[in-house]
Amino acid sequence: MLLKHTPEMISERSALMINPAKTCQPIGAMYAALGIKGCLPHSHGSQGCCAYHRSTLTRHYKEPVAAATSSFTEGASVFGGQANLIQAIDNIFTVYEPDVIAVHTTCLSETIGDDLPQIFDKAIKENKVPAGKTLIGASTPSYAGSHVTGFANMVKAMAALAQPGGEKTGKVNIIPGWVEPADMEEVKRIASLVGVPITLFPDTSGVLNGPLTGVYSMFPEAGASIDDIKASGGAIGTLALGEWCSAEAARLLDSRCKVPCSVLDLPIGLQATDRFVDTLRIIAGQSVPDEIVRERGRLVDLISDMHQYFYGRKVALVGDPDQLIAMTEFLVTIDMVPVHVVTGTPGKKFEKRITDLVAGTDHTVNVRAAGDMFLLHQWIKNEPVDLIIGNSYCKYIARDEDLPLVRWGFPILDRQGHQHFPTVGYIGGLRLLEKILDALLDRQDRDASEASFELVL
Ligand code: SF4
Numbered sequence: 286m287l288l289k290h291t292p293e294m295i296s297e298r299s300a301l302m303i304n305p306a307k308t309c310q311p312i313g314a315m316y317a318a319l320g321i322k323g324c325l326p327h328s329h330g331s332q333g334c335c336a337y338h339r340s341t342l343t344r345h346y347k348e349p350v351a352a353a354t355s356s357f358t359e360g361a362s363v364f365g366g367q368a369n370l371i372q373a374i375d376n377i378f379t380v381y382e383p384d385v386i387a388v389h390t391t392c393l394s395e396t397i398g399d400d401l402p403q404i405f406d407k408a409i410k411e412n413k414v415p416a417g418k419t420l421i422g423a424s425t426p427s428y429a430g431s432h433v434t435g436f437a438n439m440v441k442a443m444a445a446l447a448q449p450g451g452e453k454t455g456k457v458n459i460i461p462g463w464v465e466p467a468d469m470e471e472v473k474r475i476a477s478l479v480g481v482p483i484t485l486f487p488d489t490s491g492v493l494n495g496p497l498t499g500v501y502s503m504f505p506e507a508g509a510s511i512d513d514i515k516a517s518g519g520a521i522g523t524l525a526l527g528e529w530c531s532a533e534a535a536r537l538l539d540s541r542c543k544v545p546c547s548v549l550d551l552p553i554g555l556q557a558t559d560r561f562v563d564t565l566r567i568i569a570g571q572s573v574p575d576e577i578v579r580e581r582g583r584l585v586d587l588i589s590d591m592h593q594y595f596y597g598r599k600v601a602l603v604g605d606p607d608q609l610i611a612m613t614e615f616l617v618t619i620d621m622v623p624v625h626v627v628t629g630t631p632g633k634k635f636e637k638r639i640t641d642l643v644a645g646t647d648h649t650v651n652v653r654a655a656g657d658m659f660l661l662h663q664w665i666k667n668e669p670v671d672l673i674i675g676n677s678y679c680k681y682i683a684r685d686e687d688l689p690l691v692r693w694g695f696p697i698l699d700r701q702g703h704q705h706f707p708t709v710g711y712i713g714g715l716r717l718l719e720k721i722l723d724a725l726l727d728r729q730d731r732d733a734s735e736a737s738f739e740l741v742l
Contacts, residue, residue, distance in 0.1 A: 288681050291663060304659050306604075306656060307605075310425035311334065311390075314436065315338045315339070317387075317439035317463075318389070319350065320488045321387060323384030323510075324385040327354070327373065328354045328388075331356070331391070346493040347704065350493075365398070366397065384419065384511055396426075433630045434529075437533055437534070444541075453521070461485055465703055466490040471709050475561070479573065481569045484513045484514070495507065522547070523545070524564060525549070527551045529632070549561055554618060555581075555588070562577060562581075595619045595620055597621075601672070602627070603658065604675055604695075612693075623643060626651070628655075629657065639652040672690075673690045674693050674694075675693065676697055677700070689724040
């Protein structure tokens with residue numbers, strides 16, 4: 286087996302990462318850009334980078350992901366990519382006619398020191414940007430941060446489009462963080478039920494989970510419109526869901542446009558969803574609608590019905606900070622025990638937050654930011670768990686240690702459905718619990734002796 290030589294003994298490493306629990310910044314920037322209506326993401330670097338970003342997103346979302354590239358060759362690598370990018374902008378607006386080109390940099394263009402704002406200025410002066418079209422750019426050097434950082438940087442670039450002093454829209458901006466398209470749909474549904482008019486950006490619902498119609502459309506009729514993003518400077522407030530992916534953009538809107546912001550956790554699990562719904566309720570100035578109360582009741586019912594199977598079960602988690610924080614809280618709520626938590630994204634405050642969430646229980650947690658899957662595997666060898674929750678790369682550890690795995694997070698390359706069914710909100714909580722229960726009970730059935738192999742559980 287691939288990982289059978291992972292040693293139990295843990296040695297401190299300062300300069301070596303093995304099986305990173307993250308991927309590169311531009312992938313996050315590209316995903317965020319796909320949440321703008323009529324936008325073509327553009328990778329300012331080599332073709333190889335762009336192919337990798339696109340294929341990772343395509344493999345996860347099972348949808349064709351269109352993106353352009355500056356196609357660096359030796360000349361651009363030495364002298365800079367300005368000429369390539371200006372030519373690309375001209376070609377893209379002429380041939381594909383997007384409303385927006387969202388450019389992110391790569392390791393190579395960052396190392397050369399290409400200056401996107403200066404190149405954009407030059408492109409505009411040379412009339413390469415037709416009237417009514419928009420260029421946005423994010424700096425996404427992949428030798429720092431992770432795909433999460435790249436997503437946050439592109440969302441911040443969107444927020445920079447917001448116009449200060451514009452007309453008041455009476456809407457609330459919601460920045461949903463890096464969640465699945467179905468999650469974005471669910472956030473919109475909840476806000477609509479509570480009666481809060483919102484602008485959601487980015488919004489990949491309908492872009493990366495659209496129907497098969499038989500007609501290919503390069504730019505689906507979905508996503509946050511550039512006009513709405515510009516008008517977000519006139520909103521009554523911003524809710525940023527997740528500190529890592531959304532908070533910086535919300536704070537930019539606050540400082541530039543005086544739109545006050547609140548940063549909430551991703552509404553995953555009972556308590557985080559309660560806080561999200563409560564915040565919307567206060568904004569709307571009305572009580573929570575019956576439909577949402579019913580959904581919450583169903584989640585609480587499932588938790589109490591199945592509590593005996595959750596209680597005390599140990600879990601190892603790997604993923605992105607915003608998701609892991611919400612999931613850790615959810616697991617603690619249902620009396621499961623998060624014992625190992627790893628993210629590849631740096632940030633010591635992540636470690637503190639996870640430690641604080643588990644502090645009220647009788648257990649301690651191993652937690653690492655900027656960690657890797659190798660460390661997670663070693664921790665599991667030292668303290669075995671009942672379940673792993675994480676992306677597809679966990680399947681190697683799960684197989685090696687003979688553990689059940691719930692696929693959740695990014696990327697999921699070997700299963701379907703994640704883009705269509707939300708895990709946010711109370712309905713999303715039901716789905717998560719169903720997946721966790723199925724994994725635990727399938728294992729219980731598999732391991733049961735003939736005498737204890739029960740039909741009814
Ligand atoms: S070179 Fe950098 S930007 Fe390109 S794919 Fe590799 S990590 Fe990502």
